Amino acid sequence: MFTGIIENVGRVTSVRKTGGGLKIYIRPEPDMESQVGDSVSINGVCLTVIERGKEIAFELSPETMRSTNMGELAINHRVNIERALRLADRLGGHIVTGHVDGTGLITDKRQEGEFTFYTFEAHAEILKYIVKKGSVAVNGISLTVIGLDSKSFSVAIIPHTLVATNIGDKGIGDKVNIEIDIIGKYVEKFVSKKDTDASRSAEAHDRSLVELLKEKGFTE
Numbered sequence: 001m002f003t004g005i006i007e008n009v010g011r012v013t014s015v016r017k018t019g020g021g022l023k024i025y026i027r028p029e030p031d032m033e034s035q036v037g038d039s040v041s042i043n044g045v046c047l048t049v050i051e052r053g054k055e056i057a058f059e060l061s062p063e064t065m066r067s068t069n070m071g072e073l074a075i076n077h078r079v080n081i082e083r084a085l086r087l088a089d090r091l092g093g094h095i096v097t098g099h100v101d102g103t104g105l106i107t108d109k110r111q112e113g114e115f116t117f118y119t120f121e122a123h124a125e126i127l128k129y130i131v132k133k134g135s136v137a138v139n140g141i142s143l144t145v146i147g148l149d150s151k152s153f154s155v156a157i158i159p160h161t162l163v164a165t166n167i168g169d170k171g172i173g174d175k176v177n178i179e180i181d182i183i184g185k186y187v188e189k190f191v192s193k194k195d196t197d198a199s200r201s202a203e204a205h206d207r208s209l210v211e212l213l214k215e216k217g218f219t220e
Contacts, residue, residue: 001085002041004093004135006143006165008032008081010042012073013055020062024073025055028081039098041082043166044140044177045070046098068100069175078166082138093142094135100177102126104138106153109172116162118170119147119154122178127153129180129188137179141165 014025026042034040034056038049042058045068051057066070073079085091104126108119120138122130130136133147141161147154162168170176 002046002082002096002098002140003085003089003091004082004096004137004140006080006082006141007167009078009164010056010081012075012077012079015073015075017124018059021065022060022071022073023050023057024060025051025057026079026081027055032081034083040085041084041096041098041140042060043068043070043079044096044098044137044179045100056114063067067102068177070105070177072175078169080165082140090131095142095182096135096137096142096179098140098179099183100179101129102178103175104178105151106170106172106174108154109170114159116157117146117154118157118167119152120178121152124150126178126180127151129184131184134184135181136176137177139165139167139170139176140179141167 001022008028008030010026010028012024013027016023030125034049034052036049036052039046040049040056040058041152045064047058047060049056050059060070100126102123104120104122106118107121108117127148127150130145130148132145134145136143136145136153136155138155145153146156157167
C-alpha cells in the first residue's frame with residue numbers, strides 16, 4: 001500500500017530482457033533504505049526488490065509490460081519511487097495500491113503562473129471512475145482532478161511536485177500510468193451487488209404472488 005507521495009526520483013541504469021519481461025536496475029538519488037523482498041512503487045507500479053547494491057533491481061512480468069508504460073523505460077530515464085506505507089506513517093496523499101489500471105496519453109501541457117496544467121486522455125473504463133475534485137495516481141503521484149470530460153481529465157501540478165517527481169520530464173504524446181481511487185471500485189461493486197440482490201428479491205416476490213393467485217383460483 002502506498003500514498004502517492006513520491007519519496008525519491010531514481011535513474012534507470014540498466015534494462016535487460018528476460019523472456020517476455022524485463023529486469024531493470026534503478027539508482028535512487030539520493031540513496032534510500034530498502035532490502036530484498038520489499039515492495040516499492042516505481043512510476044506507480046508495485047514491484048518487489050530482487051537485488052540490492054548500489055542499484056535496486058526489479059523484474060517486470062509480461063502482464064506489467066502490457067498494462068503499464070514500464071516497457072518504455074530506457075537507461076537514464078528518471079522514475080518516481082515510493083516505498084510501501086508503514087502503519088505508523090501519515091496518509092498524506094490517498095490510498096494507492098500500485099496496481100495500475102491502465103495508461104493515459106498527455107494531450108496538453110501548459111503553464112499558467114506558477115502552476116503547470118496537464119490533460120491526460122484515457123480509456124472510458126478508467127474515466128468512469130474519475131470524478132472532479134477526486135484523487136487519481138499518475139505515474140504514482142497522488143493528484144487532484146480539476147477537469148473531466150468524456151475523453152480526458154486534467155490536473156494542476158504545483159512547483160514542488162514538478163521538481164520532486166518525474167512529471168516535469170513528460171510532455172505531449174508521452175504515456176503515463178494511471179491508477180484510479182480504489183474506493184470508487186468498492187462503491188461500484190457494493191451498489192451493483194445491492195441492485196442485483198434487490199432484483200432477485202423482486203423476482204422472488206413476483207413468483208410468490210403468482211403462486212398465491214393460482215392457489216386462490218384467480219388464475220390458471
